[in-house]
Amino acid sequence: MEAVPIKEIVGRLCFNSRGQETVEVDVKAGNGLGRAMAPAGASVGKFEAQNFPQGGVREALMLLREYSTKLVGLDASDPKAITSALRRIDGTTNYSRIGGAVAYAVSMAAVEAAASHLNKPLYSIISPNVEPKLPFPLGNFIGGGKHAGPGAPDIQELLACPVGAKRIEDAVRANITVHSEARRLIEKRQPLFAGGKGDEGAWAANLDNEEALMLAAEAVATASDKLGFRIRLGVDFAASSLWDEKERVYVYARSGKKLSPEEQIQFVAELKDRFNLFYLEDPLHEDAFEDFYELSKWVKDALIVGDDLLVTNPSRLKIALSKRSCDGAILKVNQAGSLGDALEFAELAAANKIVLTTSHRSGDTVDSHISHVAVATTSKMIKTGIVGGERIAKLNELLRINERIYLETGSEAHMVSLPYA
Incomplete structure (x- = not known):
């Protein structure tokens, strides 16, 4: 592939979908321009890359102005080379000096600039040899936990x-259709x-966990019947936000329950069977590698996702992998920091047959880069939300990718093969 040298990098302050300050970066490379804005999560793992240095967005932008010349001349089409340079400049393990948000925005804008210069789809720059197949959209339609207010379910996402x-x-x-059906059912009860x-466009209703799950299952079944093909239900427990380290229990405030790790494993397994769940994300807290493995003994026909x-x-x-904790993984580029870091993770997952789901963040932007990341990494699903401008932008980009493939080949893109479908 032709090298596309970076000519200029410019950063600015912008705001994400929650109204929080973030950074946007423009990269000029060859004759192309790339632009990317960094998202941010609400349910944040303690081992994620640090979004910003201690001085916040303004310090991150000041530092970018100082070191951006060190990136000029690098090949914008090589995300791993850009990551190596950012790592050298930062000098920490978690981007705490320059900020993971800037690493994300620089690395993503660079590959977009290369794609623009070469007139190629972004996914083909990220992974030049990939056979493009489209991931299944995984959409949050009833929300709770940190993504909704008091009175909503403890469970974060249905x-x-x-x-x-x-x-x-x-x-x-x-x-x-599922999202619309869920509103109809909520209004029927309330x-x-x-x-x-x-935050992600899911309904935030006054429901306890049981009510939310029953309503969600009915919405999915009704939509399946209406459309004539199968739709399945999954849950993101975001269990780290339920975990009380001091008491060593999972606290379900809405239902007034406290569950030991053993009880949480049994609870998750029972919900999986009762509601025919095919996808279980973060059912246990962020250090519970052994408990994830114990859950896998109970659950044989659903993805257990970290x-x-x-x-x-x-x-x-x-x-x-050493503890056989899970068979699925979420891929969030900004968790890792830069695109090259995320690709290293994706390659390790693929080599070990871990099912990838590329994901948005609750504080997201109207950028659609992760749609291309999902295709480039052959992710089985893409978690984007269902409605809202910053959510639908990713889904509309999948439609554009499909259109381009159709115009080039005469056939629409194939969907990936999905486990437990």
Whole structure:
């Protein structure tokens, strides 16, 4: 591939979907321009890259102005070379000096600039030899935990995945149908429901965990019947946010329960069976590698997925592999810091048959780069939310990728093969 040398890097302060300060970076390379804005999470693992140095966004931008000339001349189409340079400049293990948000924005804007210069789709710059297949959208339609307010369920996300869809357009429409059906069912139970949503566009309703799960299962079943193909239900427990380290119990404040690790494992396994769940994300806290393995003895036909457990960190994934903790992993580029860091994680996961789900963050942006990251890493699913401008932007980009493939080949892109479909 032709090298595309970086000419200029410019950063600025912007705001994410929660109204929080973040950074946006422009990279000029060859004749191309790339632009990327860093997202931020609410349910943040303690082992994630540090978003900003101690002085926040302004210090991160001041530092970028000082060291950006060290990146000029690097090949924008080589994310690993850019990551190596950022790592040398930063000098820490977690980007605490320059900020992981800047590492994310610089590395993502660089590959976009290279794609623009070469007139190629972004995914083909990230992974030149990939056979492009489209991931299934995994959408949050009932929210709780840190993504919603008091009165919402303790469980953070109830998720729909249209596993029976043959086309990406049908898959996107299916999750929208589930989202709409969920509102209808909430209003049936609560006629005065005001339509409140959480950070990711999921309904934030006054429901306990049991009510939310029953309603979610009905919404998925109704949408499946209406559309004529299978949609499955998943859960993100975000269990680290429930875990009380001092008492060593999982605290379900809404239901007034405190569960020991053994009781949490049994609770998750029972929910999986009762509601036919195919996807269990962060069912235990972020250091519970052994407990994840114990859960796997109870659950044989659903993905057990690590997010806070792994934080897109190869070292954490190696621990999980040694302990057989999970068979699925969340890929969040900004958890790792830069794109090159995330690709190292993705390669290790693929080599060990770990099922990847590329994911957005609760404080996201209208950028659609992660749609290309999902295709480039052959992720089985992409977690984007369902509605809201910053969420639908990723789904619309999948439609554009599909369109480009159709125009180039005469056939729509194939969907990936999904376990437990």
